Amino acid sequence: MSFFKKLKDRFVKGEEEQQESTSQNEPKNESLEEADSFNPYTGEAYKGGEVVYSKAEEEERLRKESLESEGKSLEGETETYEDKLDRLSVPAEPMDDVSVASKFKKGLEKTRTSFSTKINDLVAKYRTVDEDFFEELEEILISADVGVNTVMEMIDELEMEVKRRNIKDTSQVKEVISEKLVEIYYGNDEAEEVEGLNENPDGPTVYLFVGVNGVGKTTTIGKLAHRLKSEGKKVTLAAGDTFRAGAIEQLDAWGERAGVNVIKHSAGSDPAAVIYDGIQSAKSRNADVLICDTAGRLQNKVNLMNELSKVKRVIEREIPNAPHEVLLVLDATTGQNAMSQAKTFSEATDVSGIVLTKLDGTAKGGIVLAIRKELSIPVKLVGLGEKVTDLEPFDAQAFVYGLFADMVEEFDEEEGENQA
Numbered sequence: 432m433s434f435f436k437k438l439k440d441r442f443v444k445g446e447e448e449q450q451e452s453t454s455q456n457e458p459k460n461e462s463l464e465e466a467d468s469f470n471p472y473t474g475e476a477y478k479g480g481e482v483v484y485s486k487a488e489e490e491e492r493l494r495k496e497s498l499e500s501e502g503k504s505l506e507g508e509t510e511t512y513e514d515k516l517d518r519l520s521v522p523a524e525p526m527d528d529v530s531v532a533s534k535f536k537k538g539l540e541k542t543r544t545s546f547s548t549k550i551n552d553l554v555a556k557y558r559t560v561d562e563d564f565f566e567e568l569e570e571i572l573i574s575a576d577v578g579v580n581t582v583m584e585m586i587d588e589l590e591m592e593v594k595r596r597n598i599k600d601t602s603q604v605k606e607v608i609s610e611k612l613v614e615i616y617y618g619n620d621e622a623e624e625v626e627g628l629n630e631n632p633d634g635p636t637v638y639l640f641v642g643v644n645g646v647g648k649t650t651t652i653g654k655l656a657h658r659l660k661s662e663g664k665k666v667t668l669a670a671g672d673t674f675r676a677g678a679i680e681q682l683d684a685w686g687e688r689a690g691v692n693v694i695k696h697s698a699g700s701d702p703a704a705v706i707y708d709g710i711q712s713a714k715s716r717n718a719d720v721l722i723c724d725t726a727g728r729l730q731n732k733v734n735l736m737n738e739l740s741k742v743k744r745v746i747e748r749e750i751p752n753a754p755h756e757v758l759l760v761l762d763a764t765t766g767q768n769a770m771s772q773a774k775t776f777s778e779a780t781d782v783s784g785i786v787l788t789k790l791d792g793t794a795k796g797g798i799v800l801a802i803r804k805e806l807s808i809p810v811k812l813v814g815l816g817e818k819v820t821d822l823e824p825f826d827a828q829a830f831v832y833g834l835f836a837d838m839v840e841e842f843d844e845e846e847g848e849n850q851a
């Protein structure tokens with residue numbers, strides 16, 4: 432089957448179906464329907480600056496209704512704050528492929544615009560596939576931060592495939608490029624499956640987040656907490672960045688937004704002690720997941736690496752086989768610099784997965800491939816924007832769809848051409 436067709440079948444639905452699927456995800460409330468904006472953090476909707484809907488109030492109203500229908504009164508009810516937060520979390524509907532793909536499409540807009548313009552120009556310039564064509568394609572891929580070695584591999588594979596399929600016309604190469612991008616990403620891993628986060632079946636799963644300052648650790652932890660919580664999981668956060676001013680408060684605010692428990696000590700205290708307390712709390716509350724935030728900067732790099740190793744040892748000692756992921760957060764907009772960060776952190780903490788943030792902020796989204804190939808560490812999550820819902824498990828097919836969305840969507844009209 433043609434690869435564009437495969438992507439189209441998976442990620443593009445008929446318009447009717449699409450409308451149906453979006454309307455399902457929206458909360459149903461009249462005042463919400465007439466609102467002109469909605470803040471996912473506060474759960475409030477506004478019309479002309481006025482709050483016309485509050486998720487918290489709506490949930491309180493529904494709770495009263497359900498208690499009353501059970502014949503219980505609100506008075507004398509002894510509900511802890513944590514129980515309340517757990518109860519208020521409404522499990523979100525699982526995201527289908529189409530909504531995931533539309534997030535990738537939106538988040539990769541900058542890369543797509545730059546990349547597909549260049550590819551289209553290239554195809555227009557060279558009608559037939561020859562050496563000059565491949566040379567220019569090589570430059571385009573390198574300029575998208577795909578990474579030199581990966582580009583070389585990619586070009587070799589493309590040349591072989593073009594020969595094998597006897598493709599002469601450059602317009603047909605676009606589809607082969609998209610297919611090869613996915614194959615190259617997974618390398619020898621035949622399964623080509625989304626590499627999800629490891630979980631601990633017998634007790635709290637522990638995720639340790641590391642990375643230099645400003646890459647998006649705390650934000651990603653907030654987004655992930657929100658996501659796990661809406662899947663019905665009980666989450667605890669540990670505020671292990673005790674160094675930077677305001678870091679504890681920042682995590683605390685995210686915890687509140689997501690409605691999850693945050694374990695914190697005062698600023699300047701020992702991060703390993705905070706993490707230790709986080710583990711004890713997660714165990715005693717029977718939490719499903721503990722997510723540990725850490726500092727991105729200390730007095731110097733050696734101190735930071737020592738501190739992270741110590742935090743990791745505490746986790747290893749308290750829960751066998753933990754941490755279940757050491758997630759290195761890298762900022763996609765820093766390009767090749769991210770590669771050297773990965774080397775430094777890998778030495779101190781055995782990084783198991785990468786979180787690549789701010790893909791929406793760069794036109795060089797090809798860095799995903801460079802990271803996977805040149806570091807041999809899977810990209811587990813990607814940040815596609817600043818909103819709480821803008822975090823997705825990395826899916827190479829959805830990524831490639833995000834890069835070629837226009838071509839995939841227009842595929843039918845071109846089909847005749849391609850087969851001719």
Ligand SMILES: Nc1nc2c(ncn2[C@@H]2O[C@H](COP(=O)(O)OP(=O)(O)OP(=O)(O)O)[C@@H](O)[C@H]2O)c(=O)[nH]1
Pocket residue numbers: 642643644645646647648649650651672675678725726727728760788789790791792813814815816817821
């Ligand atoms: N556009 C965009 N911005 C992001 C994304 N992820 C994080 N950010 C922004 O990046 C900035 C830094 O994020 P933080 O979460 O504070 O970074 P950090 O790694 O915790 O930084 P330190 O605590 O200083 O070590 C914030 O302004 C975030 O909103 C993303 O996927 N897209």
Ligand SMILES: [Mg+2]
Pocket residue numbers: 648649650672678724725
């Ligand atoms: Mg932080």
